[in-house]
């Protein structure tokens with residue numbers, strides 16, 4: 001803070017320059033090897049050493065200027081926005097977020113109608129909803145029960161392989177296999193839950209990470225059952241109450257007197273996964289109001305207090321794992337039927353990380369946040385597909401930005417599970433605004 | 441049941457350890473039905489450990505703990521809670537991201553939900569402040585309100601015995617009075633048995649029927665509240681400068 005009476009310009013500028021210089025130095029350290037030096041395969045096959053000091057200098061200079069500008073103007077900018085926006089606008093924004101979930105749902109419901117002709121967008125929609133569902137499932141474990149699970153993909157895999165194998169060996173339909181896949185995944189969840197009952201935080205994360213890898217390695221190496229790296233092809237597609245989506249006279253289109261179109265199946269798949277995601281959401285919301293759901297959340301807050309209040313933490317943890325795993329299993333079964341082919345390649349740690357990122361960035365425990373984060377992240381992935389090699393860069397930058405500016409996730413308010421009276425819940429942003437507003 | 445009243449809670453020769461460090465070195469304590477019993481002692485004497493040992497965390501490595509005629513020494517913590525022993529632990533341990541209501545509901549885990557409304561009413565009557573703040577998040581309550589919530593949460597299980605670890609910690613004198621009045625009311629009106637750990641020795645011993653003094657993991661003195669209050673060594677160690 002500049003001393004009173006003094007013009008604050010020079011000292012402000014000086015600290016800004018200092019900040020920018022430090023940032024530039026860090027950038028230099030980071031990029032001197034990454035960008036400054038490059039090795040290529042030469043014509044003879046030997047490595048050729050080239051330097052790119054020009055590019056390095058440009059980047060360091062860019063960082064310097066950007067940091068300087070940010071230090072000089074950013075603070076002023078954010079401050080003025082808070083002051084400019086009148087209370088009515090802020091209230092409107094707060095009220096809007098109340099309707100956001102409903103609007104989001106309506107949008108999700110009409111996506112296949114709006115984008116009927118656009119196969120690419122429909123596929124993207126299915127992908128987003130699938131990850132939303134996975135996010136909902138993991139949210140039970142991580143967001144509600146506070147158990148950091150880095151191996152969630154294992155349950156996705158168990159669900160997918162359960163469906164594929166049961167359908168293949170016993171010829172059962174998707175609708176019978178779906179609950180079976182969920183149950184088997186739930187068992188896998190309990191299997192994981194037992195050894196990690198006493199673990200918390202980072203230790204738990206490491207073991208669950210290992211569990212995810214173990215499942216993948218089993219799938220990879222149990223050749224006789226899973227086909228190993230070759231995967232399982234020819235997984236049956238779901239039918240509409242027994243009517244297959246094909247061009248035959250008993251097909252869906254012929255029965256309803258429609259002209260056959262492959263889009264029918266895509267739309268059907270979209271609604272299946274949307275229904276599954278909504279089911280997951282509904283179950284989660286219900287459970288949160290029941291003793292078991294409250295016990296999950298209490299467990300996240302304080303395990304010792306939980307036990308002293310008579311909460312059986314063992315069963316509470318196991319049910320959280322089982323419940324989360326079950327929904328992962330449903331999603332996995334859906335994935336298998338959609339792809340028609342699965343292999344261990346689809347179930348790497350990256351998937352776990354992506355789902356976890358969706359949950360964390362969405363604001364742990366918030367259902368709407370998960371849906372928004374899934375849309376933003378997967379949509380963003382697609383949006384930047386053309387930039388190919390810069391995709392991860394943008395993705396990383398976006399993550400950093402979210403962590404800095406919304407450290408508690410995109411939707412950070414936690415909705416209480418009981419509201420008997422008519423007391424209005426004040427959304428976090430408003431509370432913060434009220435606090436930062438300086439008294440006159 | 442025998443004619444002479446068996447104590448509701450009894451600890452006999454209880455030893456408890458943190459790793460290899462002994463925190464309780466053979467403790468004998470009895471709490472009879474309907475009593476208020478105070479436990480006082482210096483910092484680190486092992487008072488909180490004693491409370492937690494009743495709940496099996498840490499577990500007594502030697503000795504027996506009986507509650508209502510039943511050996512609970514090896515019972516899992518949540519099973520012990522089901523026998524209607526409740527606790528307001530050291531540090532209060534409020535579920536800070538959850539609302540007051542939700543905290544209280546978790547307190548009711550071991551009761552059947554039928555009487556939830558009546559139990560809530562009882563807590564809200566005792567601590568009207570909690571009613572006004574029932575939708576506020578636990579972590580944003582003031583220290584005193586958190587203390588009320590911790591006690592209220594313990595009461596939700598309709599306990600026969602309540603263990604209170606420093607209920608007056610960090611509270612303004614007026615609030616201390618309030619909390620102590622609430623404890624007395626619970627004891628007299630609801631016949632609740634109270635086992636109380638306190639730094640505020642004067643108030644605690646005045647309130648309690650009997651008291652124990654703990655020194656270094658052992659019970660050094662015991663007697664009725666007024667008796668202990670008169671003892672010069674107690675006055676010197678716990679009361680001088682505290683009360684005039």
Ligand SMILES: Nc1ncnc2c1ncn2[C@@H]1O[C@H](COP(=O)(O)OP(=O)(O)OP(=O)(O)O)[C@@H](O)[C@H]1O
Pocket residue numbers: 458463481482483484485486487488489490530
């Ligand atoms: N979790 C723990 N791990 C290791 N040592 C512990 C643990 N908890 C307590 N101790 C030790 O056990 C001894 C007794 O601690 P305790 O908390 O029971 O004291 P206390 O009488 O409640 O003190 P205070 O009045 O300060 O609350 C202390 O020496 C303390 O350092």
Ligand SMILES: [Mg+2]
Pocket residue numbers: 487488489530605
């Ligand atoms: Mg203590």
